[in-house]
Amino acid sequence: MDENVILSVSGLSKHYKYYKTLFDIKKNVIKALDGVSFEVFKNEIFAVVGETGCGKSTLSKLILGLTEKTSGEIYFKGEPLDYGNKKKDFRKKIQILFQDPYSSLNPKKKIYKIISYPAVKNGVIKNKKKDRIDFAAEQLENVGLPESTAFSYPHMLSGGQRQRVGIARCLSVRPELLILDEPVSALDVSISAQILNLLTDLRNKNGMSYIFITHDLKLVRHLADRVCVMYGGKIMEIAETDVFFNAPAHPYSKTLMESMESISFTRPNL
Amino acid sequence: MSLEINNLTVELCADKQNDKRINVADSLFLNVDEGEVVSIVGESGSGKSFLGLSILRLNPPRISNIASGEIKIKCKSQDKEIDILKLKPDELVGVRGRLISMIFQDPNTSLNPVMKIGEQITEAVLAHKKVSKKSAKDTAIKYLNSMNIDGESRFGSYPYELSGGMRQRVMIAMAMVLEPCFLIADEPTTALDVTTSLQVLKLIKDIKEKSNIGVIFITHDLTVARSISDRTYVFYAGQVMESGSTEDIINNPAHPYTVSLIKSVPSLSADYIPKQRLFTIPGFLTKDDFSKGKCRFYSRCFKRGDECLIDIPLSSFKGGGKSARDVRCVKVKNLQ
Numbered sequence: 001m002d003e004n005v006i007l008s009v010s011g012l013s014k015h016y017k018y019y020k021t022l023f024d025i026k027k028n029v030i031k032a033l034d035g036v037s038f039e040v041f042k043n044e045i046f047a048v049v050g051e052t053g054c055g056k057s058t059l060s061k062l063i064l065g066l067t068e069k070t071s072g073e074i075y076f077k078g079e080p081l082d083y084g085n086k087k088k089d090f091r092k093k094i095q096i097l098f099q100d101p102y103s104s105l106n107p108k109k110k111i112y113k114i115i116s117y118p119a120v121k122n123g124v125i126k127n128k129k130k131d132r133i134d135f136a137a138e139q140l141e142n143v144g145l146p147e148s149t150a151f152s153y154p155h156m157l158s159g160g161q162r163q164r165v166g167i168a169r170c171l172s173v174r175p176e177l178l179i180l181d182e183p184v185s186a187l188d189v190s191i192s193a194q195i196l197n198l199l200t201d202l203r204n205k206n207g208m209s210y211i212f213i214t215h216d217l218k219l220v221r222h223l224a225d226r227v228c229v230m231y232g233g234k235i236m237e238i239a240e241t242d243v244f245f246n247a248p249a250h251p252y253s254k255t256l257m258e259s260m261e262s263i264s265f266t267r268p269n270l
Numbered sequence: 271m272s273l274e275i276n277n278l279t280v281e282l283c284a285d286k287q288n289d290k291r292i293n294v295a296d297s298l299f300l301n302v303d304e305g306e307v308v309s310i311v312g313e314s315g316s317g318k319s320f321l322g323l324s325i326l327r328l329n330p331p332r333i334s335n336i337a338s339g340e341i342k343i344k345c346k347s348q349d350k351e352i353d354i355l356k357l358k359p360d361e362l363v364g365v366r367g368r369l370i371s372m373i374f375q376d377p378n379t380s381l382n383p384v385m386k387i388g389e390q391i392t393e394a395v396l397a398h399k400k401v402s403k404k405s406a407k408d409t410a411i412k413y414l415n416s417m418n419i420d421g422e423s424r425f426g427s428y429p430y431e432l433s434g435g436m437r438q439r440v441m442i443a444m445a446m447v448l449e450p451c452f453l454i455a456d457e458p459t460t461a462l463d464v465t466t467s468l469q470v471l472k473l474i475k476d477i478k479e480k481s482n483i484g485v486i487f488i489t490h491d492l493t494v495a496r497s498i499s500d501r502t503y504v505f506y507a508g509q510v511m512e513s514g515s516t517e518d519i520i521n522n523p524a525h526p527y528t529v530s531l532i533k534s535v536p537s538l539s540a541d542y543i544p545k546q547r548l549f550t551i552p553g554f555l556t557k558d559d560f561s562k563g564k565c566r567f568y569s570r571c572f573k574r575g576d577e578c579l580i581d582i583p584l585s586s587f588k589g590g591g592k593s594a595r596d597v598r599c600v601k602v603k604n605l606q
Contacts, residue, residue, distance in 0.1 A: 051463045052434065158554045159314070188313040188490055190551035193534035197548055215463045222536035222544050241544070259468045260538060 005078075006177055006209050007040040007063070012072030014058050032058040034233040035072070040177070040209050047212045047224035047241075049256065055233040056213045060179045063211070064096055076177070092122050095170035099182040101162035105154040111165055112136035112150035119172045139168040143198060160191035167198065171206075179211045184219070196223065217260040221245050229253050271304035271346055273325075273370070273452050273484055278339030280317075280324045280508075284557055292560035294320045294334070296508045299584075302452065302484040307475075309487040309495035309516065311531075312505030315555045318488050319375075321505075322454045325486075326366050327354060345369050345451040368398055371445040375457040377437035381429040387440050388414070388425030391447055398448055413443040417473060435466030439473065446477060453477075454486045459494060471498050492531055496520055504528050507559040507566035510584060514595035524587075524597045524605055526573045527551075565599070573601050 014033040033055045040046045048056050061067045063074060065083030074081040076090065083090060095118075098104035105114055116132040116139075119125045125135050137147045143164040154162055163183065170178060183199065184192035200223065203210060212224055220227055220241065227244045229236040229252065237250040248254050280295040294317035302308045312318045323329045325341055341354040343365070354365060374380040382390055391410040395401065401409075411421035417439040429437055438458060445453060455474060459467035475498060478485055489495050495502050495516060502519050504512040504527065512525040523529045533549035536542065553570045560566065565578040577600050587605040588595040595605060 051465055160554055189492075189531055190313060190534055191554060193548040193550040196536075197550060200545075200547070217464075218536045218538055221538060221542075222548070245538075256464065259465045 002039075004041045005039050006042050006044075006076070007211075008075040008078075009039070009063075010037045010073050010075075012036045012059075012062060012074060013070045014055075014062060014067065015070045031233050033062070036230075036233075036235055038228055038235065038238060040211060042209055043203070043207050044226065045203065045210045045212055045224045047214060047220040047227045048230060049214060049217065049220055049227060050230035051215060051256075054230045056230060057181065058233075059230075060096060060181055060211070060213060063177075063179060064094060065090065088122055091118075092124075092173045093175055094177045094179070095173065095175040096179040096181060097163075097166055097170050097183050100186045101159055101166050102186065104166060105162055107154050109153075110150070111140075111152050111154070111157075114154070114165065115139050115150075115169045115172055118169060122173050124173055135172070136168075139172050140165075142171065142202070143168045158191075159187050160194060163187060163191075163195055164198070167195075167202070171202065174206070175208065177209050177211065179213065181213045182215070183212075185214070185216065199223075217257065229256065271451055271484065272342075272344050273302045273486075274340075274342045275300040275325070276340050276342070278321075278324070278341065279337040280320065280329065281335055281337050282320070283333040284560075292508075292557065293337075294508045294560070295324060298339070298508075298510060300486075300503060300510075302486055304451070304484050305478065305482045306501070307478060307485040307487055307499040308501045308503065309489055309499035310503045310505050311489055311492055311495050313490055313555060316505050317508040318490075318505045319456050322372065322456045322486065322488050325354070325454060326370060326372060327357075327362055328366075328372075343369055343452070347451070363398075367394060367445075367450065368448050369450055370452040370454060371448065371450040372454040372456065373438075373441050373445050373458045376461050377434060377441050378429075378461065380441060381437060383429055386426050386428055387432070388421075388427075391440070391444050394444055394447055409447060410443075413447045414440070417443045419443070433466075434462050435469060438462060438466075438470050442470070442473060442477070446481075449481065450483065452484045452486070454488070456488045457490065458487075460490070467494075474498065492520060493535070504531075507555060509566055509598060510596070511567065511599070512595075512597050514588075515593065518595060522605070524595075524602045525567075525599050526571045526601070527567050530570075530572065575601070577601075 012033055013035055016030045016032055017027040020028050036059065048059065050056055062069050076093065081090060112133050115136040116125065119135060120127045120132065125131045133150060136150045140147060140149055145161060145164050184195050187195065214220060224241050226238065227241055228238045229250065231252050236252050248257055276299060278295050278298040279293055281291045282294045284290050284292045310318045320329060324336060336355055342351050343354060344351045357365065388410050391413065392406040395406040395409055411425060414421035414424060419436060419439055459470050462470060474485065487499055499516050502513065502516040503510050504525065506527050511527050512519060519528060520532065523532055530549065530551045534551060536548065551570050559569060562581060565582050568574050568578050582598050582600055584596045584598045586594060586596050
């Protein structure tokens with residue numbers, strides 16, 4: 001296997017079964033993810049684009065081992081991704097940054113506890129108050145927050161600051177692959193620029209790979225190296241960002257691009 | 271037909287113990303004509319949603335009050351001009367939904383989850399008009415159909431059975447069912463994804479053209495404002511920082527805040543270079559920005575100087591009426 005491939009997914013499917021009515025005899029199947037294959041390289045930003053319900057979130061759940069796959073294989077650095085036996089190993093290497101900083105931080109815990117929790121759980125540091133505070137202060141500095149934030153509660157911070165805390169938390173175990181699930185869609189324009197710059201800086205400094213899940217093509221063009229377009233649980237197109245934006249090949253990509261262009265500075269009216 | 275806001279000041283209690291009050295809307299002037307879309311652009315916490323609520327006097331009564339100003343509304347169904355701020359509480363019922371209606375940001379939380387959508391719409395009709403249940407139902411179906419939803423079959427659906435875009439369209443149907451003269455749309459597309467938000471924008475535009483109503487469109491995204499509105503008010507910390515025609519503001523922004531907003535968004539245009547560092551506005555909007563005696567954008571501005579430490583008036587450039595261009599900045603001396 002290629003040395004540079006950090007994550008390789010082949011033929012991955014996830015089918016959800018449900019009963020349409022209470023007395024249904026046969027189960028109905030929703031193919032949330034249907035035979036998806038792709039590779040993510042080291043130090044790469046791999047963007048996954050698509051509308052709501054196309055399977056973006058299911059994909060991230062499967063990579064994180066939060067749900068069982070129906071079929072297919074996921075390899076992390078040539079090793080099959082198995083959360084059953086080596087959960088701790090993979091948890092350290094793959095982390096996620098959630099979309100909504102308002103609901104992804106525990107409102108009852110102080111910031112230093114939130115940030116150091118994954119590190120304690122994964123045995124990076126000892127579960128002592130002083131260790132945890134020192135560790136959190138170090139992480140906060142990385143994301144450009146003052147040390148004093150460590151003793152605040154989440155409600156005392158603004159949206160942008162909370163998202164920075166979220167970033168500090170997922171970086172605390174030094175992951176090699178970070179899944180960004182719409183990291184700025186809940187934030188204001190001015191704040192989202194700060195967060196995007198921070199994410200770019202951190203990647204250049206630590207050499208991580210990002211899987212960047214979004215529906216905003218402007219951000220994809222700004223950040224990503226490669227783009228993957230999904231629709232209805234299937235991959236429609238994978239292309240280099242430049243190539244994709246100059247000449248999208250799949251009709252669905254074109255539709256997506258057109259709807260994006262009409263709400264942007266480039267073309268005026270509807 | 272017009273909606274005119276003159277010198278509106280809304281106070282909000284910021285600190286209960288010391289009885290400290292801040293102006294979430296500070297001597298605000300705004301006007302909307304029929305068949306016109308006016309957008310209010312600003313970041314969260316700048317008081318734009320509060321303004322939308324205040325126009326209907328839906329602002330929370332215990333912690334906020336409207337200190338001064340007038341909101342005049344003139345409608346074709348009304349013979350004379352009314353000042354909403356002078357109305358008694360029971361008279362307000364005739365205004366809300368009937369003359370001015372509102373679409374809220376999140377359709378997931380603003381629809382009643384245990385009521386069929388058809389019933390929710392008929393409820394609005396029955397509360398305001400003396401009509402039979404049968405004809406109210408027909409009206410509801412008619413309006414659902416006009417929002418590209420199959421009214422007959424969807425009348426009995428519950429909100430959870432609909433997608434986000436459909437729910438937002440139901441909300442619009444509910445807002446339009448009483449044929450108001452003005453519509454306040456409070457971030458109607460924020461919770462939706464690209465393709466559906468485009469549909470909703472198109473729909474609002476169609477409604478505006480068909481029934482010739484005035485729309486106040488509240489958003490935090492200048493790109494959305496551009497695709498729908500004729501004029502724009504850039505809002506920051508309760509004050510209008512800049513106003514004028516939307517094209518003019520985006521092509522030729524004058525206030526440092528507007529300049530920063532436009533610069534900090536990556537674009538899809540051909541001459542944009544990806545992967546460069548984005549321009550950022552340092553810090554964030556705080557309670558202190560609402561205080562008097564300085565420019566409200568002072569703490570985050572890249573152009574700030576000592577002359578900014580006064581209450582800055584809104585100065586007019588370029589004529590009056592529709593083409594008027596107002597900027598609240600001492601550094602801006604003239605405009606092309």
